[in-house]
Amino acid sequence: MNRLAHETSPYLLQHADNPVDWWPWSAEAFDEARERGVPVLLSVGYSSCHWCHVMAHESFEDETTAAYLNEHFVSVKVDREERPDVDAVYMEAVQAATGQGGWPMTVFLTPEAEPFYFGTYFPPAPRHGMPGFRQILEGVHGAWTERREEVAEVAEKIVRDLGGREMSFGDDRVPGEEELAGALLGLTREYDASRGGFGGAPKFPPSMVVEFLLRHHARTGSEGALQMARDTCERMARGGIYDQLGGGFARYSVDREWVVPHFEKMLYDNALLCRVYAHLWRATGSELARRVALETADFMVRELRTAEGGFASALDADSDDGSGRHVEGAYYVWTPAQLREVLGDDAELAAEYFGVTAEGSFEEGSSVLQLPQQEGVFDAEKVAGARRLLLAARSERPAPGRDDKVVAAWNGLAVAALAETGAYFDRPDLVDAAIGAADLLVRLHMDDRARLTRTSRDGRAGANAGVLEDYADVAEGFLALASVTGEGVWLEFAGFLLDHVLAQFTDPASGALYDTAADAERLIRRPQDPTDNATPSGWSAAAGALLSYASQTGSEPHRVAAERALGVVKALGPRAPRFVGWGLAVAEALLDGPREVAVVGPAGHTMTRALHRTALLGTAPGAVVAVGAAESDELPLLAGRPLVEGEPAAYVCRNFTCDAPTTDPERLRTALSS
Known part of the structure; x- marks a missing residue:
């Protein structure tokens, strides 16, 4: 066992018995490199990364390669999900140098952590124009021993160039109608009208963009925005990217048609898409959206919830295919013969319904299950029975591995x-x-100063500090929980986290946000990225949580911070709308107010429940909801809000200035949908 044996990251633990003498990211690793006078090999990946596993099997488990590494390098292994700051800094360098990035990320550093040579996956021997990993190691070792000054100059220049990229994205001006209309036009240009989604292959689920489109439709009535959202969601739900038996979404589709996924299932994708489909149902009443939202929620609870009540990070793409081979998608795909084995005479109906053919849509004649466009022509009872039998049979297959670390932001x-x-x-x-899950975050991830730890596993907190997205997304979760439960403690916890955002992550001069705290470990540069990736950027997530908190409490500092942070959306929205979808959604909320809804009445009263449900189902962008006893001081929105003639009532407000209260759910629905 090497030094990774005591880590909490499942990805690092997968490498704990490698012959490579791995170190975790630490000052001690770089001290060792300095003392020995050797460079550092930095290898960054994550547990459900297919090519990370491939490179590990080919190179890091090879005794000869490991011996060379141990003699000439200090090898450092990083889980990108545990240390997104380290990943972001060096991925920026890789992309700047090579024009592309990906995982595994392979970077060679000086003992001062300065990068000088980059790559991603390297095969063990030269292949398809790619150099072999052993060739790379020998070349880097030769350069280090024979041209050390030249290497130092390259490293210094790279660090200097990265430092020069630091920008202040803050802006005193918030995005307005012109920028949001420009963003919608840009999305329309990139929209795939025949297949849904945006751009070409590979296609990723555009959850943050869909949220913007739904909010834009709610505020402006744009039918084009709603159509793009609705059609994209329907195509994904009917495609292979969605698990037609067990619910939940795979990471992305390798083709434009959403047929063949990259089969890993991530918590963050499913959390975002569950919410998007629930919001689509709220806007349209779509039965498909309702079913997918509930199935995705059930998938998360069934397959990702941990014993401690949190949610695991991911399920692997690969699993045993039953013959000892570890194969991508083996758990999910079917052949006609496998259908017949489970379903007998109903196999032909199931094959037609799910798109299973002799030729197959995946590898070796297997097919990824999909849904037909016209479901009504099939016998619904027989289809439901076939689905149950296939799901039961699939559960007997070797299951994909689970990365069971709990990441604060994704939870x-x-x-x-x-x-x-x-x-x-x-x-x-x-x-x-x-x-x-919220209880676990408070109990295990928050210290007595309300500072967040990014990860935990098996009830044991990790050593890495939370980054901006952790504070922002956990605050977002607490705010949603406060609106649903009426429990003021969740609003209070959100306030603690957002106070840290103001104090530790915000540039007081410009309002720009950083991904790491001011007192965090110093890297070669302080990461700062306002653009969405697979999840909302910490920047836009913080803007959204700050705005919601300000709307719940009337806090002017939090609202001002949200507005200043949205300056980046004014700049980037019309030019790159696909990459600031969450920021655009927050901007929609800001333009709408957002509306603040106070529902006052006795807990458990029929009309209190009816008004509360109506408030939650309102489509006004980013509306916040408080529910509780009349004139309660537990939630600021309730203060000074009495019953109306002794009956439960709802107040719709903007900036704490309210319209006349109503006791009629229909009037409240109208007030929150116009």
Whole structure:
């Protein structure tokens, strides 16, 4: 066992018995390199990364390669999900040098952590124009021993260039109608009208962009925005990217048609998409959206919830195919023969319904299950029976591995999704699951100063400090939970986290945000990225949480911070709308107010419940909801809000200035949908 044996990251633990003498990212590793006078090999990946596993099997498990590494390098292994700051800094260098990036990321550093040579996956021997990993190691070792000054100059220049990229994205001006209309036009140009989604292959689920489109439709009535959102969601839900048996979404589709996925399932994708489909149902009443939202929520609870009540990070793409081979997609794909084995005479119907053919849509004649465009022509009872039998049979296959570390940010996204989905569809078990995860975040991830730890595993907190997205997404989850439950403690916890955002992550001069705290470990540069990736950027997530908190409490500093942070959306929205979708959604909320809804009445009263549910189902962008006893001081929105003639009532406000209260759910629905 090497030094990774005592880490909490499943990815690092996968390498704990490698013959490579791995170090975790630490000052001690660089001290060792300095003392020995050797460079550092930095290898960054994550547990469910297919090519990370391939390179590990080919190179890091090879005794000869490991011996060369141990003699000439200090080798450092990093889980990108545990240390997104380290990943971001060096990925920026890789992309600047090579024009592309990806994982595994392979970077060679000086003992001062300065990068000088880059790559991603390297095969063990030269292949398809790529040099072999052993060739790379020998070349780097030769350069280090024979041309050390030249290497130092290259490293210094790279660090200097990276430092020069630092920008202040803050802007005193918030995005307005012109920028949001420009963003919509840009999305329309990139929209794939025949297949849904944006751009070409590979296609990633555009959850943040869909959220913007739904909010834009709600505020402006744009039918084009709604059509893009609705059609994209329907194509994904009918495609292979969605698990037609067990629910939940794979990471992305390798083709434009959403047919063949990269089969890993990530918590963050499913949390974001669960919420998006719930919001699509709220806007349209689509039965498909309702089903997918609930199935995705059930998937998260069933397959990702940990014993401690949190949610695991991911399920692997690969699994044993039953013959000893570790194969991508083996758990999910079917051949006609496999259908016949499970379903007998109903196999032909199932093959037609799910698109399973002799030729197959995947590898070796297997097919990824999809849904037909016209479901009504099939016998619904037979289809439901076939689905149950296939799911039961699939559960007997060797299951994909699970990365069971709990990431604070992604659990915050799950809390928000499960709380809202449970409230919309009268599923208190889902709300309870959200509360359980939120309790774990408070109990294990927050210290007595409300500082967040990024990860935990098996009830043991990791050593790495939370980054901006952790504070923002956990605050977002707590705010959603406060709206659903009416419990002021969640609003209070959100306030603690957002106070840290103001104090530790915000440039007081410009309002720009950094991804790491001011007192965090110093890297070669302080990472700062306002653009969305697979999840909302910490920057835009913080803007959204700050705005919601300000709307719940009337806090002017939090609202001002949200508005200053949205300056980046004014700059980037019309030019790159696909990469600031969450920021555009927050801007929609800002233009709408956002509306603040106070529902006052006795807990458990029929009319209190009806008004509260109506408020939660309102489509006004980013509306916040408080529910509780009349004139309660537990939630600021309730203060000074009395009953109306002794009956529960709802107040719709902007900036704490309210319209006349109503006791009629229909009037409230109208007030929140116009």
